[in-house]
Amino acid sequence: MKIEKTNRFVCTEVSGGAFDAFQARVLVDRKTGVNYLWTTGGYAGGLTVMLDAEGNPIVTAVPKDED
Numbered sequence: 001m002k003i004e005k006t007n008r009f010v011c012t013e014v015s016g017g018a019f020d021a022f023q024a025r026v027l028v029d030r031k032t033g034v035n036y037l038w039t040t041g042g043y044a045g046g047l048t049v050m051l052d053a054e055g056n057p058i059v060t061a062v063p064k065d066e067d
Contacts, residue, residue, distance in 0.1 A: 009036075012060070026050070033059040 009027045012035075016023035021043045029036070035050040035058040050058045 028060050030062050033062050035060055043057065 008030050010030060012028050013026040014023070015025070023039065025038045027036045027038055031058050036047055037050050038043060038047050052058055063067070
């Protein structure tokens with residue numbers, strides 16, 4: 001299986017620095033516009049889809065010609 005490097009996700013927000021105990025990033029999928037929250041702390045980390053007040057995924061409009 002060949003792994004292809006793509007630029008599918010873009011980081012739109014960063015909280016915490018390189019040496020902070022906790023870091024959070026908002027990633028946006030360029031194909032679907034869905035927002036994800038990535039967190040790290042120590043040796044642990046997690047990824048989850050971000051939801052609005054009604055429980056639907058938060059979707060950001062992504063220009064078609066942006067790569």
